Amino acid sequence: MALQSLDIIRRSATSTHPPDQRKTQEVVKLIDVSKCIGCKACQVACMEWNDTRDVIGTNHGVLDNPADLTEDSWTVMRYSEVETDRGLEWLIRKDGCMHCGDPGCLKACPAPGAIVQYSNGIVDFHEENCIGCGYCLTGCPFNIPRLSKKDSKVYKCTLCSDRVAVGLEPACVKTCPTGAIVFGTKEDMLRHAEERIADLKSRGYDKAGIYNPQRVGGTHVMYVLQHADKPEMYHGLPKDPSISAMVSLWKDGAKPLASMALGLGILGAALHYVTKGPNEVSEENEKEFKDEK
């Protein structure tokens, strides 16, 4: 079985059952925004573990550095200064792949096995199967995958699937100096989040809550937000994200309908030919022009 994980529950562009004999526990990375100090150690750890090195960028006058996710920067701290009833607040959100329960990237992907979802919930890109079409960028509700200009493959956070597979926590979790990022089974993380939310509420954050959007099947990266009623304040975190209806129409609606219609068209043509026969020049016309052949 060599280097196979045997716990794949979804495989892009594949209509048969992927190998999922091995069962693993669902995992979650919980990011407590209220504990984050914006040190960017997670960004550094991510690049170190994955051996990616982004180009040195330019200062845009804000702390976000790099300014956006790239094929080399799979996680980026997003800094938002907002005014709330508590005065000026500095909200710092670690952005990256949310590892959706129902991944829009995987739904959109046309290349068999380029995107997989393991039974532990991690959504992983297998770049050797990637054809570089960018459909995953179209399918993602969170604007996460990035197409590399160098090799035309897409890259994003793997939730350190290689580390998790051997029982280690993701690199960003290991390095976080404040414990704002924690990792464990989904069950444990939800319980931990409840404790954190209760603590925040006791300190006056009435709307504290968990960010685990249900319309994408829940996520395997969750946030504890001080203001869970307004996730948009956290650098545009979508309030109720879902796979776009356009993507569903494209991938669920059009595919079977068009194949069926075209198949019936060909069948209809063949039936017409054998039942009605070809359309030939009439005998009358043939006689009139019997000099030509």
Added chain:
Amino acid sequence: MKNDPKKLMRYTPSERANHWLTAILFFLAALSGLSFFQPLYYPLTLLFAGGVWTRILHPFFGVLMTVSFGIEFFNYRQLNVMTPTDWEWLSRVRQLVGGDDQNMPEAGKFNGGQKLLFWLMAVFMALLILSGIVIWRAYFSFLFPVGLIRFASVIHAASAAVMIGLIIFHIYAAIWMKESIGAMLYGWVRRAWAKQHHPVWYREMTGGGK
């Protein structure tokens, strides 16, 4: 070759060459495109040296097809203007499909069905190239918001399916109406064929004689 001096020229050599170029490009674009449309057709990428090459080549097939189809469109657009006779022809098309062409209004160089097909293909070709540019990641997609890219993906897939359907119809009609394929392959048609299927055009070509 013209083996009979009385045969009529239906398509010039350059028209024929361009038509078959368009046909080849259609097959290349359709077969490569189908592989992204539906995973069951993904093995078609093997015809184009694998998934990555198929992804690279498909848009170029599309652009070239737009050019050669565009030349055909330009050449034939006036011959395909719909007339009241053409609509009358279309209203009676059931009889023709049922095997009886006695009551069909007389067609010119192209009949009502051919003309309607011409305009439909032009519309869907335009939709394909416009939506195709929006979803062409390598060069253009970064210019457009993701909402438009999603919309264009649906339009591209749907128009491609319609286009393939129209071409299936076009090919079948050519197979069904005997000697039509020969007309596009060799250029010349028999007078009996012309008088049978395109009487108005036959009279134009022969100066009203028999």
